[in-house]
Amino acid sequence: MPIVAAGPGHASSSAAGRASAAAKVLDVERLRIGFGAGPAVVDGIDLVLREGRLLCLVGESGSGKSLTALSLMRLLPTGARLEADRLRFGETDLRALDDDAMNAIRGDRIAMVFQEPMTALNPVMTVGAQIEETFRLHKRLDRKEARRQALEMFRRVQIPAPELRLDAYPHQLSGGMRQRVVIAMALVCRPALLIADEPTTALDVTIQSQILTLIGQLRDEFGSAVLFITHNLAVVAEIADEVAVMYAGRIVETGSRDALFGDPMHPYTLALFAAMPREEDRGRRLAAIDGQVPSIAAMPAGCRFAPRCSFSVARCHETYPPLREIAPGHAVACWRAPLEEHVR
Amino acid sequence: MTALLTVEHLTKTYTTKGGLFGRGATARVVSDVSFSLARGDTFAIVGESGSGKSTIGRMLMRLIEPDAGVIRFDGIDITTLAAAQMRRLRRRIQIIFQDPFGSLDPRVRIGEAIAEPIRLHRLRPPDAIRERVSELLALVGLDAGHAGRYPHEFSGGQRQRVAIARALAVEPELIVCDEPVSALDLSVQAQVVNLLADLRDRLGVSYVFISHDMAVVRHLASHVGVLYAGRLVETGPAETVFADPRHPYTRMLLAATPSPAPHAARARAAIVGEPPSPFATADQCRFASRCGHSIDLCLTAQPPLVEIAPPPRKTACLLSAELQPFLALSDGEAMMSDAYRRRLGLLRQARAAEGRP
Secondary structure (H helix, E strand, O other): OOEEEEOOOOOOOOHHHHHHHOOEEEEEEEEEEEEOOOOEEEEEEEEEEEOOOEEEEEOOOOOOHHHHHHHHOOOOOOOEEEEOOEEEEOOEEHHHOOHHHHHHHEOOOEEEEOOOHHHHOOOOOOHHHHHHHHHHHHHOOOHHHHHHHHHHHHHHOOOOOHHHHHOOOHHHOOHHHHHHHHHHHHHOOOOOEEEEEOOOOOOOHHHHHHHHHHHHHHHHHHOOEEEEEEOOHHHHHHHOOEEEEEEOOEEEEEEEHHHHHHOOOOHHHHHHHHHOOOHHHOOOOOOOOOOOOOOHHHOOOOOOOHHHOOOOOHHHHHOOOOOEEEEOOEEEOOOOOOHHHHOO | OOEEEEEEEEEEEEEOOOOOOOOOOEEEEEEEEEEEEEOOOEEEEEOOOOOOHHHHHHHHOOOOOOOEEEEEEOOEEHHHOOHHHHHHHOOOEEEEOOOHHHHOOOOOOHHHHHHHHHHHOOOOOHHHHHHHHHHHHHHOOOOHHHHHOOHHHOOHHHHHHHHHHHHHOOOOOEEEEEOOOOOOOHHHHHHHHHHHHHHHHHHOOEEEEEEOOHHHHHHHOOEEEEEEOOEEEEEEEHHHHHHOOOOHHHHHHHHHOOOOOOOOOEEEEOOOOOOOOOOOOOOOOOOHHHOOOOOHHHHOOOOOOEEOOOOOOEEOOOOHHHOOOOOOOOOOHHHOOHHHHHHHHHHHHHHHHOOOO
C-alpha cells in the first residue's frame, strides 16, 4: 500500500476560477416541495450545478436534502407537491417534460446513486445482465458489444475479478461491491448530472475512500456535474468543490469548499463543525447541538435555527434572514453574520 | 489493578454443511483474540464489516458460544457458566446495538421496557420501580413523561437513549456498545457520545466499544484493538496507536479516514484489494496480499501479536520496527483558518454564558 504525504484532496485549488466559467448543467430557483395542503418541507432553495463540478448538499435528517434530490429526478412520492420558479436541466425545462421524456433522461443524462445500492439493483438478475441492459437500452449496442463494454466498465470501477462478478447476483456481492456496480451503471451513459444521495454512509472507510475517488474521476474525466448529499463534513472536505448547507428545508449557507471551511459564517455551520470529535477534544465534552430540527407543523416564523442558536436575538425570531452574498460566491442567511461584528 | 474483563485466545469458527462428497468448509471468524479491560476503561474494537468485531461483542455476552478461549469477567470464567448462572451474570454485562429500534418491542411503552429488567432481577421493591424509571430517563436526558410513549414516537437519537437507559436499569459494570452512534446524525452523535462519557465518569461503567469510526474511537477509547479478518493486529493505548500506528493495516484505516481539515498534510493511501475470505486456509499474515511492506517471511506463518515498545503496545507485524514515521490523521483546530477559530471561540463563549459546553 503506497502511502504518500499529500495536500488537499480531489478538488483543485483553481476551483474558484473554474466555478463561474463552466456551463450550467442544472439551474434551480426557488424550489418548493410540500405534501397536501401542508407547509413547504423544502422552502425555496436555489441550486446551480456546473459542468465538472461537485456540489455537496449538507444537512441532517429532516433537512429536506433527500427530497430535493428526488425532486430533481421527478421521483417524489405521490401526494408531494413540487413548485419552482425555474427547474432547468441544460436547455430543458424539467417541469414541462411528460413522463416518457423524463424516463428517457433518467438513467441516461441524469443518473442517481443511493445509500443502499440494493434498492437500485434487481435481485433476480445478474449484475452483468443489468449493466448490459443499460448499454442496449440507452446505447443500442448488440449483446456481444454490451458485454464487452460492461466488462470494461467493471474494470474502471475496480471490481476485482470482473469476468466472474458479471455473472453474480446482487446478494452475492458485498455492500461496497454493489455500490461499485451501481456507479458502473451510472457511468454507462456518461451522465451530464450524477446525483449521489449518501452513497458512502453505509460503507467502511476503506471502501468509502475508493468510492469517493471514483466519483471524483467521473467528474474530472467525463465532466459530469455531481450533486453529492451527505451529513459527513469530513467527506465534504475531501470531495466538494462547492457546498450548500441545508437546515429545515432551507439553504443557510453556500459557497466554495474553501470558503465554507475557512470562513464559516452561519451559526448552524459552526455548530456542525463544533460537534465533530477532533484530536484535541479527547477527554472533553463535544459541543452537541441541543434540541431538535423543528417539525413541519411547527416551523418558527423567523430563522428556523433561531430556537437552537446561541447568537439569536429578537429579530431572528421574527423575520427570516434572506440568503445574502457576504463575499463573492459565498452567501449566508443570518442576521448576525459575520459574528465578530455583531457579538460582543 | 485487576482487570474487569480478560479475554484469552477467543476463537469462533463456522463449518458449512458438507455436500455429497465434501466435508464442509471452515470459516475462521474470530481467531485467537486476547485483550483485557480495567474497570472504568473503554476498550474499542475497530475493524471493517466482516472483521468479526460484532461476533466478539456477542461472545462476551455468550449470545454466541465461543469454540475456544476464556472470557473472565471479574475473575469468573463465564465460558463455562451454566445457563442459570449466566442469566444472573447478564445483570452485570449489558449490550446496546446500532439499531435501537431492533432491541425495543414496538408494542411496549418504553417505561415498561425499562421497568422489566428491574422487576426481573428484583432490583427495587415494586412500589419504587416507577421512580427508578424516571430516574433512569433523567440520567439519559429524557423526561419522566416519556415513559408512557411507544418506541416509534422517538427519533433515532432518543431511541438510543432509551436503549442506554434500559441497559443501565440493571446497574451493569460493563456495557458492550456495538456501533451505537453509527446511524446517527452528527449533532445527535455528539449528544450520545457525551452521554456515554458522562456515564463512565459518574457511574464508573466500563465499555467494550465496537466501531468503524476512527474519530469517535479516538475520542472515547482509552485502549484500542484493531481487528483484521478475525485477528487483532494491533493493540495499545488509544492515544499512541492513533499517533503512531505500527501495523500497516491500522495505517490503511487511518489514511482512508477523511479529515474535516481540507488542507491538512497527512498520509493518504491507495486502498488495494479486499479482506481475505474467512474460508482461506493459508497460514500467513492475512493482510499480506494488501500490504506494501510484505516480505517472504510474512507468507510463511501468521505473525503473532507481540509486545513492542513502549509497553503495553502490541502488533502482529514482523516489520513494525522498520515502518517509516506516519503522518497521522490530523484534524486539530490548528489546521483550520483564523476566521474558523475566531468564530468557534465566539460560539464557545456564547455557550458557556448559557451554561453549556
